[in-house]
Amino acid sequence: MLALKISSPLVSVSWLEQNLLNPQLVVLDASWFLPGSERNGRSEWQQKRIAGARFFDFDKKVAHPDASFPHMLPEAEHFSREVEALGISNHTKIVVYDSQGIFSAPRVWWMFRAMGHDQVAVLDGGLPAWELKGHALESGEPQPFEPGNFKSVYQEHWVIDGDTLVQSLNKPxxxxLDARAAARFYGTQPEPRQGVRSGHMPSAKSLPFGQLLQGGHFLPSEQLQQRFDAVSDNDQQLIFSCGSGVTACILALAAELAGRKQLTVYDGSWTEWGSTYKYPVVQ
Structure with missing residues (x-):
């Protein structure tokens, strides 16, 4: 069997259908829902998933256990331990999807990239696109699998914290780029989390993640390039923020598809920034 290679951070339903049974491939369901939605990613995965998909819980399990803010990136050893339990090794090829089309799967793509694993892609259109084509689904308890052997190699350029970011805001x-809705960015709509101020960082620009998507799919790369050219220069380092570090990763993946090179996610995002009063906020 020829070695499987993931050559793009985004794969189509047809690509996944052709490679689904390849033993080098692991498919991850990363479905996650905003607090208050009364939906649960794990229970929905148990009820319906792409055949063979394993559930990746970045909210509780593959997250920093002592962080003050939601689903923060864990330490490298913690990440390695959890992905090994999912049967993932350093040679594994990974495709991540979610049940909303494109929403939470890019977060897991970014986590793997931050831990030094490049052979990872997001399924364009997610579970809805897979279902639309009538491809195989399953439910119930998954088949057992062997644990993996994964060593994380932390890539610090993919991640930034608030104290570092606040010193960088005015650098040309x-x-x-802020992925939240424009009303939240400009402070005309209150933040959903209690104790979090409204508004945005000085010199930040608004790029709501929905502007990069259409019908649960990413826009073509040429249109993504236009979106990023409108709010940034080609040689700038782009730092992505959102509410709690999930939809910021949609921007990161879109920027990579658009050919941008210097990409960083602010993991704490607005939940940290808006509740930390030493950080400046404007409207």
């Missing part, structure tokens, strides 16, 4: 070589 950096542009912060």
């Amino acid at each position: 070589s950096i542009q912060v």
Whole structure:
């Protein structure tokens, strides 16, 4: 069997259908829903998933256990341990999807990239696109699998914290892009989390993640390039923020598809920034 290679951070339903049974491939369901939605990713995965998909819980299990903010990136050893339990090794090829089309899967793509694993892609259109084509689904308890052997190699350029970011806001070589809805960015709509201020970072620009999607799929790369060219220069480092670090990763993946090279996610995002009063906020 020829070695499987993932050559793009985004794969189609037809690509996955052709490669689904390849033993080098692991498919991950990363479905996650906003607090208050009364939906549960794990229970929905148990009820309906792409055949063979394993559930990746970045909210509780593959997350920093002592962080003050939601689903923060864990330490490298913690990440390695959890993905090994999912049968993933350093040679594994990974496709991640979610049940909303494109929403939470890019978060897991970014996590693997931040831990030094490049052979990972997101399924364009997610579970809805897979179902639309009538491809195989399953439910109930998954088949058992062997644990993997994964060593994380942390890539610090993919991640930034608040204290580092606050010192970088006015650098012309950096542009912060905020994935939240424009009303939240401009402070005309209150934040959903209690104790979090409204508004945005000084010098940040608004790029709501929905502007990069159409019908649960990413826009073509040429249109993504236009979106990023409108709010940033080609040689700037782009730092992505959102509510709690999930939809910021949609921007990160879209920027990579658009050919941008210097990409960083602010993991704490607005939940940290808006509740930390030493950080400046404007409207």
